[in-house]
Amino acid sequence: MKKTPTPPIHLNFLAIHFPLTAWVSIAHRLSGLWLFLLIPYVLWALEQSLFSAYTFRRLKGFLEQPFFKIILLSFLAALCYHVVAGLRHLLMDVGVGVTKTKSTASAALTLMIALFIFLGLVYRFIG
Amino acid sequence: MKSAKSFGKTGLQDWILQRISAVILSFYCFFLLGYLLQHHPIHYHHWHTLFTHEWMRIFSLAALLSLLLHAWIGLWTITTDYLKAEWLRRFAQLSILAMFVIHFLWGIAILWGSH
Numbered sequence: 001m002k003k004t005p006t007p008p009i010h011l012n013f014l015a016i017h018f019p020l021t022a023w024v025s026i027a028h029r030l031s032g033l034w035l036f037l038l039i040p041y042v043l044w045a046l047e048q049s050l051f052s053a054y055t056f057r058r059l060k061g062f063l064e065q066p067f068f069k070i071i072l073l074s075f076l077a078a079l080c081y082h083v084v085a086g087l088r089h090l091l092m093d094v095g096v097g098v099t100k101t102k103s104t105a106s107a108a109l110t111l112m113i114a115l116f117i118f119l120g121l122v123y124r125f126i127g
Numbered sequence: 128m129k130s131a132k133s134f135g136k137t138g139l140q141d142w143i144l145q146r147i148s149a150v151i152l153s154f155y156c157f158f159l160l161g162y163l164l165q166h167h168p169i170h171y172h173h174w175h176t177l178f179t180h181e182w183m184r185i186f187s188l189a190a191l192l193s194l195l196l197h198a199w200i201g202l203w204t205i206t207t208d209y210l211k212a213e214w215l216r217r218f219a220q221l222s223i224l225a226m227f228v229i230h231f232l233w234g235i236a237i238l239w240g241s242h
Contacts, residue, residue, distance in 0.1 A: 033205060036198045039230060047237045049171075050178055056171040083156060086149050093146065121160075124167065 024107040028085040031078040038075050073126070077118050084114040133203030134196065145200045148193035155190035184238045191234040195227045 018026075048059040062068045088110050092098055097106050135141045166173045177183055202223050210216040 029201075029205065032198075032201050036202060039194070039198065040226075043230060043233055043237065047233075050175060050237060053171040053175075056174065079156070083153055087153065090146060090149065125163070 019104070020107045021103050024085060024088075024110055028082060028089075031082040031085070034074065034078045035082060038071070038078075041071065042075070069126070073122070076121055077114075080118040080121070081110075081114040084117070085110050133200050141200050141203075144196060148197040148200075151189055151193040152197060155186065155193075158186075178238065187238055188234065191231065195231060199223065199227060 045059060048055045050056075063072055088097075088106050091106075092103070097103055133141050135144055162177065163169055178187070203220065206216050206219050206223075210219055
Protein backbone atom coordinates (compact mmCIF):
# COMPACT_ATOMS: atom_id res chain seq x y z
CA MET A 1 0.00 0.00 0.00
CA LYS A 2 1.31 3.40 -0.99
CA LYS A 3 1.90 5.79 1.89
CA THR A 4 0.47 9.27 1.41
CA PRO A 5 3.01 12.01 2.15
CA THR A 6 2.26 13.85 5.36
CA PRO A 7 2.28 17.64 5.14
CA PRO A 8 4.81 19.42 7.35
CA ILE A 9 3.07 20.67 10.48
CA HIS A 10 5.91 22.58 12.11
CA LEU A 11 7.18 25.06 9.59
CA ASN A 12 10.85 25.94 9.85
CA PHE A 13 10.86 29.59 8.89
CA LEU A 14 14.65 29.64 8.62
CA ALA A 15 14.54 26.92 5.98
CA ILE A 16 11.79 28.51 3.90
CA HIS A 17 13.04 30.62 1.05
CA PHE A 18 11.06 33.82 0.68
CA PRO A 19 11.14 35.36 -2.80
CA LEU A 20 11.97 39.08 -3.03
CA THR A 21 8.31 39.90 -3.76
CA ALA A 22 7.32 38.32 -0.41
CA TRP A 23 9.88 40.44 1.46
CA VAL A 24 8.64 43.58 -0.25
CA SER A 25 5.08 42.68 0.75
CA ILE A 26 5.94 41.95 4.41
CA ALA A 27 8.01 45.13 4.63
CA HIS A 28 4.99 47.08 3.29
CA ARG A 29 2.94 45.71 6.17
CA LEU A 30 5.65 46.37 8.77
CA SER A 31 6.29 49.93 7.56
CA GLY A 32 2.54 50.56 7.67
CA LEU A 33 2.37 49.29 11.24
CA TRP A 34 5.28 51.53 12.25
CA LEU A 35 3.68 54.58 10.58
CA PHE A 36 0.45 53.82 12.45
CA LEU A 37 2.32 53.73 15.78
CA LEU A 38 3.89 57.10 14.96
CA ILE A 39 0.56 58.90 14.22
CA PRO A 40 0.36 60.49 17.72
CA TYR A 41 3.97 61.72 17.44
CA VAL A 42 3.32 63.23 14.02
CA LEU A 43 0.18 64.98 15.30
CA TRP A 44 2.12 66.25 18.31
CA ALA A 45 4.87 67.57 16.00
CA LEU A 46 2.27 69.29 13.79
CA GLU A 47 0.69 70.88 16.86
CA GLN A 48 4.07 72.11 18.13
CA SER A 49 5.04 73.43 14.69
CA LEU A 50 1.84 75.50 14.37
CA PHE A 51 1.20 76.68 17.94
CA SER A 52 3.74 79.51 18.11
CA ALA A 53 7.13 80.62 16.80
CA TYR A 54 8.58 79.50 20.12
CA THR A 55 7.19 75.94 19.99
CA PHE A 56 8.23 75.77 16.32
CA ARG A 57 11.86 76.59 17.23
CA ARG A 58 11.73 74.25 20.22
CA LEU A 59 10.51 71.41 17.96
CA LYS A 60 13.43 72.07 15.59
CA GLY A 61 15.72 71.84 18.63
CA PHE A 62 14.11 68.54 19.70
CA LEU A 63 14.66 67.08 16.26
CA GLU A 64 18.40 67.74 16.58
CA GLN A 65 18.59 65.40 19.57
CA PRO A 66 19.61 61.77 18.80
CA PHE A 67 16.42 60.17 20.16
CA PHE A 68 14.04 62.35 18.14
CA LYS A 69 16.35 62.24 15.13
CA ILE A 70 16.26 58.44 15.05
CA ILE A 71 12.45 58.50 15.29
CA LEU A 72 12.32 61.09 12.48
CA LEU A 73 14.70 59.07 10.28
CA SER A 74 12.74 55.85 10.86
CA PHE A 75 9.52 57.73 10.08
CA LEU A 76 10.93 59.09 6.80
CA ALA A 77 12.34 55.68 5.81
CA ALA A 78 9.03 53.93 6.55
CA LEU A 79 7.05 56.64 4.75
CA CYS A 80 9.25 56.58 1.61
CA TYR A 81 9.10 52.81 1.48
CA HIS A 82 5.36 52.57 2.18
CA VAL A 83 4.44 55.15 -0.49
CA VAL A 84 6.66 53.62 -3.20
CA ALA A 85 5.56 50.04 -2.42
CA GLY A 86 1.95 51.30 -2.32
CA LEU A 87 2.28 52.93 -5.76
CA ARG A 88 3.59 49.57 -7.04
CA HIS A 89 0.42 48.00 -5.63
CA LEU A 90 -1.79 50.54 -7.39
CA LEU A 91 0.01 49.94 -10.70
CA MET A 92 -0.44 46.19 -10.33
CA ASP A 93 -4.13 46.75 -9.52
CA VAL A 94 -4.62 48.31 -12.95
CA GLY A 95 -2.72 45.44 -14.56
CA VAL A 96 0.79 46.86 -14.95
CA GLY A 97 3.64 44.38 -14.37
CA VAL A 98 1.66 41.46 -13.02
CA THR A 99 3.87 38.69 -14.48
CA LYS A 100 6.38 36.88 -12.25
CA THR A 101 9.47 38.36 -13.91
CA LYS A 102 8.08 41.88 -13.95
CA SER A 103 6.86 41.79 -10.34
CA THR A 104 10.28 40.59 -9.16
CA ALA A 105 11.91 43.43 -11.11
CA SER A 106 9.46 46.00 -9.73
CA ALA A 107 10.07 44.68 -6.19
CA ALA A 108 13.80 45.34 -6.61
CA LEU A 109 13.02 48.71 -8.20
CA THR A 110 10.75 49.60 -5.24
CA LEU A 111 13.63 49.05 -2.80
CA MET A 112 16.00 51.14 -4.91
CA ILE A 113 13.59 54.06 -5.52
CA ALA A 114 12.55 54.17 -1.85
CA LEU A 115 16.20 54.19 -0.74
CA PHE A 116 17.04 56.87 -3.30
CA ILE A 117 14.18 59.17 -2.16
CA PHE A 118 14.99 58.55 1.52
CA LEU A 119 18.66 59.46 1.04
CA GLY A 120 17.64 62.51 -1.00
CA LEU A 121 15.35 63.72 1.82
CA VAL A 122 18.03 63.15 4.45
CA TYR A 123 20.59 65.00 2.33
CA ARG A 124 18.23 67.94 1.65
CA PHE A 125 16.52 68.37 5.02
CA ILE A 126 18.55 66.67 7.75
CA GLY A 127 22.15 66.04 6.68
CA MET B 128 -18.48 34.08 11.19
CA LYS B 129 -19.61 37.38 9.79
CA SER B 130 -18.39 38.56 6.40
CA ALA B 131 -14.81 39.80 6.16
CA LYS B 132 -15.04 43.56 6.22
CA SER B 133 -13.63 46.35 8.34
CA PHE B 134 -15.36 49.57 7.35
CA GLY B 135 -17.29 49.27 4.13
CA LYS B 136 -20.28 46.98 3.63
CA THR B 137 -18.15 44.47 1.74
CA GLY B 138 -14.52 43.45 1.37
CA LEU B 139 -14.58 45.06 -2.07
CA GLN B 140 -15.64 48.40 -0.56
CA ASP B 141 -12.75 48.17 1.90
CA TRP B 142 -10.42 47.46 -1.01
CA ILE B 143 -11.66 50.52 -2.92
CA LEU B 144 -11.57 52.80 0.16
CA GLN B 145 -8.01 51.65 0.87
CA ARG B 146 -6.99 52.76 -2.63
CA ILE B 147 -8.85 56.08 -2.72
CA SER B 148 -7.39 57.05 0.66
CA ALA B 149 -3.93 55.98 -0.57
CA VAL B 150 -4.21 58.31 -3.57
CA ILE B 151 -5.31 61.27 -1.38
CA LEU B 152 -2.47 60.58 1.07
CA SER B 153 0.17 60.38 -1.64
CA PHE B 154 -1.08 63.71 -3.11
CA TYR B 155 -0.78 65.27 0.34
CA CYS B 156 2.74 63.87 0.85
CA PHE B 157 3.94 65.11 -2.54
CA PHE B 158 2.33 68.52 -1.97
CA LEU B 159 4.07 68.95 1.41
CA LEU B 160 7.34 67.71 -0.06
CA GLY B 161 7.09 70.25 -2.88
CA TYR B 162 6.23 73.05 -0.44
CA LEU B 163 9.13 72.20 1.88
CA LEU B 164 11.55 72.00 -1.06
CA GLN B 165 10.43 75.46 -2.25
CA HIS B 166 10.64 77.06 1.19
CA HIS B 167 13.81 75.42 2.46
CA PRO B 168 14.85 76.10 5.21
CA ILE B 169 11.30 76.43 6.49
CA HIS B 170 10.48 79.33 8.82
CA TYR B 171 7.56 79.52 11.23
CA HIS B 172 6.04 82.40 9.28
CA HIS B 173 5.72 80.45 6.00
CA TRP B 174 4.64 77.22 7.68
CA HIS B 175 2.02 78.94 9.83
CA THR B 176 0.68 81.04 6.94
CA LEU B 177 0.23 77.90 4.83
CA PHE B 178 -2.03 76.41 7.49
CA THR B 179 -4.15 79.55 7.89
CA HIS B 180 -5.60 79.05 4.39
CA GLU B 181 -8.98 77.37 4.58
CA TRP B 182 -8.21 75.11 1.57
CA MET B 183 -5.05 73.85 3.33
CA ARG B 184 -7.01 73.07 6.48
CA ILE B 185 -9.62 71.15 4.50
CA PHE B 186 -6.91 69.39 2.46
CA SER B 187 -5.16 68.44 5.74
CA LEU B 188 -8.40 67.23 7.29
CA ALA B 189 -9.11 65.12 4.18
CA ALA B 190 -5.58 63.68 4.50
CA LEU B 191 -6.10 62.96 8.20
CA LEU B 192 -9.44 61.27 7.54
CA SER B 193 -7.84 59.24 4.74
CA LEU B 194 -4.95 58.34 7.04
CA LEU B 195 -7.23 57.09 9.81
CA LEU B 196 -9.45 55.17 7.38
CA HIS B 197 -6.41 53.73 5.58
CA ALA B 198 -4.71 52.76 8.85
CA TRP B 199 -7.92 51.26 10.20
CA ILE B 200 -8.40 48.96 7.20
CA GLY B 201 -4.71 47.97 7.36
CA LEU B 202 -4.80 47.40 11.12
CA TRP B 203 -8.06 45.49 10.86
CA THR B 204 -6.35 43.16 8.37
CA ILE B 205 -3.25 42.75 10.56
CA THR B 206 -5.20 42.11 13.78
CA THR B 207 -7.52 39.67 12.00
CA ASP B 208 -4.50 37.81 10.56
CA TYR B 209 -2.36 37.57 13.69
CA LEU B 210 -4.54 37.90 16.80
CA LYS B 211 -6.29 34.56 17.00
CA ALA B 212 -7.89 34.92 20.45
CA GLU B 213 -11.19 36.67 19.90
CA TRP B 214 -11.17 38.73 23.12
CA LEU B 215 -7.66 40.00 22.33
CA ARG B 216 -8.56 40.90 18.76
CA ARG B 217 -11.76 42.67 19.87
CA PHE B 218 -9.85 44.56 22.54
CA ALA B 219 -7.09 45.62 20.12
CA GLN B 220 -9.58 46.71 17.46
CA LEU B 221 -11.71 48.69 19.91
CA SER B 222 -8.60 50.39 21.35
CA ILE B 223 -7.45 51.36 17.85
CA LEU B 224 -10.90 52.76 16.97
CA ALA B 225 -11.03 54.77 20.22
CA MET B 226 -7.54 56.12 19.49
CA PHE B 227 -8.60 57.15 15.98
CA VAL B 228 -11.62 59.08 17.25
CA ILE B 229 -9.33 60.98 19.63
CA HIS B 230 -6.81 61.61 16.84
CA PHE B 231 -9.52 62.93 14.56
CA LEU B 232 -10.78 65.41 17.17
CA TRP B 233 -7.20 66.36 18.05
CA GLY B 234 -6.47 66.98 14.36
CA ILE B 235 -9.47 69.34 14.04
CA ALA B 236 -8.32 71.19 17.18
CA ILE B 237 -4.80 71.58 15.72
CA LEU B 238 -5.98 72.72 12.28
CA TRP B 239 -8.69 75.15 13.36
CA GLY B 240 -7.25 76.06 16.76
CA SER B 241 -4.26 77.98 15.41
CA HIS B 242 -4.85 81.53 14.20
